Amino acid sequence: MGMTLSEKILAAHAGRHVLRPGQIVEARADLLMANDITAPLAIDAFKDTGALKVFDPDRVVLIADHFTPNKDLATARQVRKMLDFAAAQMLTHRFEGGRAGVEHVLLPEQGLALPGEIIAGADSHTSTMGACGAWAVGVGSTDIGAAMATGKVWFKVPATLRVELTGSLGPWSSAKDLALEMLRRLGPDGADYLALEFHGPLAGRLSMSQRQCLANMAVEAGAKTGIFGVDDITRDYLADRARRPWQAVAPDPDAVYHDTITINADGLGPLIARPHSPYDVAPAGESSREAINQVFIGSCTNGRLDDLRQAAAVLQGRQVHSRVRLIVLPATPAIYRQALKEGVLETIVEAGGQVGPPSCGPCLGGHLGVLAPGEVAVATSNRNFIGRMGHRTSRVYLAGPMVAAASAVLGRVASPEEL
Amino acid sequence: MHYRRAWVLGDHVDTDAIIAARYLITSNPRRLAPHVLEDLRADFCEQVAFGDFLVAGRNFGCGSSREHAPLAIRATGVAAVVAASFSRIFCRNAFNTGLLALRSPQAAAGVREGDRLRLDLKRGVIENGDQKTEYAIEPLDPFLMELVAGGGLIARVRRQLGT
């Protein structure tokens, strides 16, 4: 019996020949990550272990992204604690200020997410990095604190759900629509304890950014991770950026899958997820025309260059509705720079949008665009639970960048086809 | 071991309901404990006694990965959380911080509010003293058993490192 991608990578890191779902193993981690919210707790946990030095200063990455630039005194203290620890431990990779970006987009861009490696991050959307073929899993702060001392993390081997992507995306559809359709099908715990493995002809044509969008939202269905195989698109992406040598891993031809679902992009129109559930998915423009107050384009789900380009293409020559504040946060400094060069940011600002620094900001109702009581937003992020972006009576629709931009122009939930 | 009270909850109890974000200004479990399940059932924190059980439905602990959730539950004195299923990050955070998270669809379906329960880990059952019945719990992996018995992940690492 063969092994899936997840089983193979885990086995290689646990010193086993064969692994089966349900087994618990301690695996070597190639990279550990924590952010400005989770690092302080992880640092406390690390200190509690009694260890004095992290297992490898090249493999512990600390990033200030959730409340960056520092929102208030409390968050400033958290970041200070993180930076002091990073300096004391002489960590190679620490990101703050003008070099910081949303962790799950920044690490791949920096060539730190590599195929066949295990990345453990104290953040639930660590799975995003599975786009590069890494086995990237969100864990708790104590996990990271302990692993900083030992280099190891315990894992229960997940069974694997195979996701076949077929057909072609239409002109107004994006990877976000594939992700939302997947969530509509799986629901909040449809992939609980499972690893998603993406296959199919469409998977092979998706860009690295589109793959990240899908791997990102795997966790909304309860999945442990979402992973893509390695192909030429992966190799091209890593060619100039990989920080370490890497080796491609492929699933065995006779690997055993828990189940297979097929998602066909043909005829998949632009979609939205209605408040307060990422699983309440419906066609954009038809299912709701609710007036909105804010549009947020950014986050680890849709804050990449192609997302900003798509939004700008919709905004070109148009104006953001007078009722709406459009907030655009490029996910990383490199994306920001390139969007600046291409005139993408200029288009957004000319349309009446605000461009802010790379940060999670409004995605978690942190800062840079918190919703007032009763306000309604369209956001390109991944969660729209009650109170996620602000007051508990505010409401959030999730959508891709083109739907978000069209909604900003029309001042209501809208499809780009309506413009 | 004596019988202890069961507090019964529904499906998809999220980490915000367990400990609301407004209390995350501290990670001291003793200060978090008085607010556990505050918005969901205010009587819990007033009356919970050492050794009581939380019994929930599907997907207990879903949502954010905050470790404050299991830490705070453990600090209330709850002996174990029993559920039909757990969300994965809550589950690992629970074991890492020394809180017993036991999977038992039978108990989730059968236990009534206020029933008196007793845990027999050796036999892998939960005994219900009021209904005179017992429920199987999914056998715990020896690794997790040892993790909880040894006081959680940090204690384990300290033993490994000899610190």
Ligand code: SF4
């Ligand atoms: S952008 Fe949102 S979902 Fe992504 S890491 Fe930041 S807070 Fe989490």
